[in-house]
Amino acid sequence: MGLRLEQIVPWGRSRSEYIQMFDLTEADLQDKILDCGSGPASFNAEMTALGYSVTSCDPIYQFSAEQIQQRIDETYETILGKVQATREKFIWTTFRSPQEMVQTRMTSMRHFLADFPLGLQQERYQTHELPNLPFENNQFNLALCSHLLFLYSDQLNLEFHLASILEMCRVSPEVRVFPLLLNMTGETSPFLEPVMQALKEQGYTVNLRQVPYEFQRGGNQMLQIKTS
Ligand SMILES: C[S@@+](CC[C@H](N)C(=O)[O-])C[C@H]1O[C@@H](n2cnc3c(N)ncnc32)[C@H](O)[C@@H]1O
Structure with missing residues (x-):
């Protein structure tokens, strides 16, 4: 069955959030980056404007900018309401209030929407769905996945x-995933340990790394996987 847009809550973060979530150094930014489950984040648009290389893939890219915009407008109030009702689960330093957080995210998503038609033409935005990616082995240097897995x-x-994760490891020698929490619970996903164990058994180097980003309380770790 095809993806239905009403199943998706589109929500996108900025380049500066990506840099903190994945602890990206200038050397990392120079890599050929694949962003999986990138949605309406402005990471690709901002990186491209600065001359870096990012390919983003998400099933949401089968829809038009107008359709995605409409879905963002439909879900905006719901997200604001949920965050306001659970504000103690978040750390309010980067954003001073739920309103400010939502406004910042809307700015990022507007940036994505403005870039989306050109990015589609340039194949910087591609409609693909994990766990199947159509890329060559090691086509990228670094694969990222934020706010989808775990x-x-x-x-x-x-x-x-x-x-x-194995598919991302096939197309890139390094994979980073953030966050590792199960949505809204503040608890680490029950899949983290079994995934790490399985990856180690298959010969991957697996590390939990603390990152300089914590918005959801307790969400300040990423999983880093290397093929050697
Ligand atoms: C919460 S958004 C996160 C967007 C972005 N990574 C960020 O952190 O701002 C999750 C995204 O995962 C996408 N998604 C859902 N299932 C997917 C799959 N099987 N493969 C790739 N992306 C998927 C959704 O369409 C949505 O855009």
Whole structure:
């Protein structure tokens, strides 16, 4: 069955959030980067404007900018309401209030929407769905995945997590995933340990790294996987 837009809550972060979430150095930024589950984040648009190389893939890119914009407008108030109702689960330093957080994210998503038509033409935005990517082995240097794996462990099973990470490892010698929490619970995903164990058994080097980003309380670790 095809993806239905009403199943998706589009929400996108900025380049500066990506840099902190994945602890990206200038050398990392120079890499050929693949962003999986990139949605309406402005990372690709901002990186491209600065001359870096990012390819983003997400099933949401099958829809038009107008359709994605409409879905963002439909979900905006719901997200604001949820964050306001659970504000103690977040750390309010980067953003001073739920309103400021939502406004910042809307700015990022508007940036994405403005870049989306050109990015599609340039194949910087591609409609693909984990766990299957159509790329060559090691086509990229660094693959990122933010706010998809682990976060939705109540909807995406262990098999999906492992297959998705192995597929990212196939197309890139280094993979980083953030955050590692199960959505809104503040608890680490129950899949983290079994995924790490399975990856180690298959010969990957696996590290948990603290990062300089913590918005959801307790969400300040990324998983880093290297093929050697
Ligand atoms: C919460 S958004 C995160 C967007 C962005 N990475 C960020 O952190 O700002 C999650 C994204 O995952 C995408 N997604 C859902 N299932 C996917 C799959 N199987 N493969 C790739 N992306 C998927 C959704 O369409 C959505 O855009």
